[in-house]
Amino acid sequence: xxxxxxxxxxxxxxxxxxxxxxxxxxxxxxxxxxxxxxxxxxxxxxxxxxxxxxxxxxxxxxxxxxxxxxxxxxxxxxxxxxxxxxxxxxxxxxxxxxxxxxxxxxxxxxxxxxxxxxxxxxxxxxxxxxxxxxxxxxxxxxxxxxxxxxxxxxxxxxxxxxxxxxxxxxxxxxxxxxxxxxxxxxxxxxxxxxxxxxxxxxxxxxxxxxxxxxxxxxxxxxxxxxxxxxxxxxxxxxxxxxxxxxxxxxxxxxxxxxxxxxxxxxxxxxxxxxxxxxxxxxxxxxxxxxxxxxxxxxxxxxxxxxxxxxxxxxxxxxxxxxxxxxxxxxxxxxxxxxxxxxxxxxxxxxxxxxxxxxxxxxxxxxxxxxxxxxxxxxxxxxxxxxxxxxxxxxxxxxxxxxxxxxxxx
Numbered sequence: 001x002x003x004x005x006x007x008x009x010x011x012x013x014x015x016x017x018x019x020x021x022x023x024x025x026x027x028x029x030x031x032x033x034x035x036x037x038x039x040x041x042x043x044x045x046x047x048x049x050x051x052x053x054x055x056x057x058x059x060x061x062x063x064x065x066x067x068x069x070x071x072x073x074x075x076x077x078x079x080x081x082x083x084x085x086x087x088x089x090x091x092x093x094x095x096x097x098x099x100x101x102x103x104x105x106x107x108x109x110x111x112x113x114x115x116x117x118x119x120x121x122x123x124x125x126x127x128x129x130x131x132x133x134x135x136x137x138x139x140x141x142x143x144x145x146x147x148x149x150x151x152x153x154x155x156x157x158x159x160x161x162x163x164x165x166x167x168x169x170x171x172x173x174x175x176x177x178x179x180x181x182x183x184x185x186x187x188x189x190x191x192x193x194x195x196x197x198x199x200x201x202x203x204x205x206x207x208x209x210x211x212x213x214x215x216x217x218x219x220x221x222x223x224x225x226x227x228x229x230x231x232x233x234x235x236x237x238x239x240x241x242x243x244x245x246x247x248x249x250x251x252x253x254x255x256x257x258x259x260x261x262x263x264x265x266x267x268x269x270x271x272x273x274x275x276x277x278x279x280x281x282x283x284x285x286x287x288x289x290x291x292x293x294x295x296x297x298x299x300x301x302x303x304x305x306x307x308x309x310x311x312x313x314x315x316x317x318x319x320x321x322x323x324x325x326x327x328x329x330x331x332x333x334x335x336x337x338x339x340x341x342x343x344x345x346x347x348x349x350x351x352x353x354x355x356x357x358x359x360x361x362x363x364x365x366x367x368x369x370x371x372x373x374x375x376x377x378x379x380x381x382x383x384x385x386x387x388x389x390x391x392x393x394x395x396x397x398x399x400x401x402x403x404x405x406x407x408x409x
Contacts, residue, residue, distance in 0.1 A: 002053050010041055010052060020051035021217040048216060048295050096147040098154075098332075098348040102408075105144045105151035109170065112137040116169045116198060124205040129240045131195075138194045141170075142177045142187070149178045150332040150348040154408055157333055159290055165204060165212070168286055173197035175282035175327075176250075176275075182326035183278075189246065193275045196250030199243075200279060203233030203251070215294035227263050230255055246275045254279040257314045277316045281307065281323050300331045301392045329353050333402045335393040341365035343393065345402045350378040355388065361405055362398075372405070 002017055010016075016033045019026045026049050035041060044052075115137040119129055144152055156171045176197040180190035204212060207229050211222050218226065233251040237243050253276025256262035258269060262280070272280075288303045304324050311320035330336055334346045336358065344358035355377035363370050377387060395402050403409045 002055060004051050004053050006051055007041055007045055007049065010035060010044075010054070012037055012041070014054055016052045017055055018053045019049060020053060021049055046295070050216065098148050098151050101144065101148040101151040102154070104147075105155055108140045108144045109152060109155050112141055112170045112173070112198075113166055116166045119199070120165065120169070120202060120205055123202045123236060129199070129202070129236070131240060131242050134195060134198055135191070137170075138173060138177070138191050138198060141174055142181075142191055142194060145174065145178050145181060148348065149181075153178075153327070154332045154403065154406065156286075157289075157403060158408065164290060164292060165201060168290065169198050169201055171286045171290075172200060172279065172282050175286060176278060179278050179282060179323055179326050182322060192244035192246040193250060193278065195244065196247035196275060197279060197282065199237065199247060200233070200251045200254050200283065201229065202236050203229035203231070206232040213293050227255075230264050246273070249273040250275045250279040252276070254283045256280060258316050259313045261314065277319055278323075281315050281320060284310075285323070285327075299334075299392070299394065300327070301329075301334060304329075304331075325353060328356065330356055330389060330392060332356075333406065333408075335395045335398065335400055335402055336389045337364065337391050337393050338387045339390050340387050342370075342387070343398065343400075344375075345400075345405045347374055347406065350376060352378040358389075359405060361400070 004020060012035050014035050016035065018032065026044060026047055033040075115133050119134060122129060141152065152174050156167075156174060159167050173194045174197075177190060177194040180193050185193070204226075207226055211218065211225055214222065230252060234248075237248050237251055250273075253267065253272050256265065256267040256272045256276060257280065258272070258277065260266050260268040285300075285303055285307060288298055288306065289300050290297045304327065307315065307320050308324065311317040328346075328349045330346045332346050332348055336344055336346060338344055338358070338360075341364045342360050343362040343364060344360045347357040347359050349356050357374055357376045357378075359372055359374050360370060361372050362368070375387070377389070380386075401409065
């Protein structure tokens with residue numbers, strides 16, 4: 001018999017049959033989970049999980065003792081994704097160093113954020129969407145990505161909890177533009193899909209704020225209400241002039257899942273448009289890495305791990321692998337440890353996904369801060385090529401603000 005218990009009743013050794021929340025609202029890859037340590041229970045509490053379902057009268061197997069490690073284990077190596085061949089990235093056009101692009105990218109992002117606010121405010125007021133403003137914002141974002149995608153990727157991490165809906169719309173648009181460029185799509189298709197990302201959540205303007213910002217798990221009725229935002233979005237875009245088909249499909253399909261577990265129609269596999277499949281991945285990635293009013297975001301590398309696990313069920317496996325290569329195994333702003341013992345922050349990607357440009361900040365062997373300097377790990381001419389990344393690190397654990405290190409905040 002299955003029974004519902006609070007986290008206070010949950011003990012190491014118990015088997016969770018399912019969680020009393022959505023699959024995006026807990027930190028584990030699967031909905032069935034054997035709890036091994038008290039630390040895992042505390043992690044569930046941090047995510048705002050209050051109840052789980054377990055098998056009644058199950059025997060409590062003794063859990064292994066958690067051994068504290070000086071450094072956390074490295075993430076999934078993505079060994080099926082990154083090979084000597086796929087580690088090389090072919091840049092579509094000229095790569096502009098991030099220090100030159102970041103100022104322009106900030107202005108572009110600001111204008112795109114204002115456009116998103118205007119669009120959502122107009123929808124909330126019952127007005128028509130001005131597609132010219134939205135398309136202009138997407139064009140500017142796309143140009144910046146072609147110069148250096150890491151500039152916008154870093155700026156996406158500057159978020160305000162009370163402006164999540166606006167920032168999320170822009171970020172999903174940015175991620176889709178970069179994803180399309182990595183897939184080799186033409187400019188028209190790329191910008192149509194990016195536009196879909198910018199508009200994908202306009203239907204949420206019809207959802208009560210009390211539900212959108214609820215700090216705990218939604219009940220069944222509230223979840224049904226929030227699912228309606230996709231239908232509302234379809235109705236809004238149906239009356240909007242000059243919306244490309246790929247953009248409309250993204251708005252309608254970004255909550256569909258490859259295995260049929262999504263909504264609103266439970267579409268499967270090829271029944272979901274390519275843009276819709278891509279949007280599902282980018283939407284989840286940005287949602288999980290963002291701070292919300294009811295929980296803090298999690299590290300981008302951890303989210304890539306989760307996507308890697310879900311690629312066997314919820315998402316198109318090939319597209320997930322391509323997305324990870326697009327974002328980078330160590331995304332810009334990630335804290336990493338090098339083989340030399342140095343801590344560094346990833347500045348930007350290079351032509352080799354495993355060897356980005358990093359900024360050295362701390363010597364763990366001597367336990368002291370060092371004079372910061374940038375090295376390109378892809379170079380073998382003595383400018384960094386002799387070192388390599390062995391793991392990513394928790395910035396919170398080290399009490400380091402990577403964006404401050406990079407001068408972004």
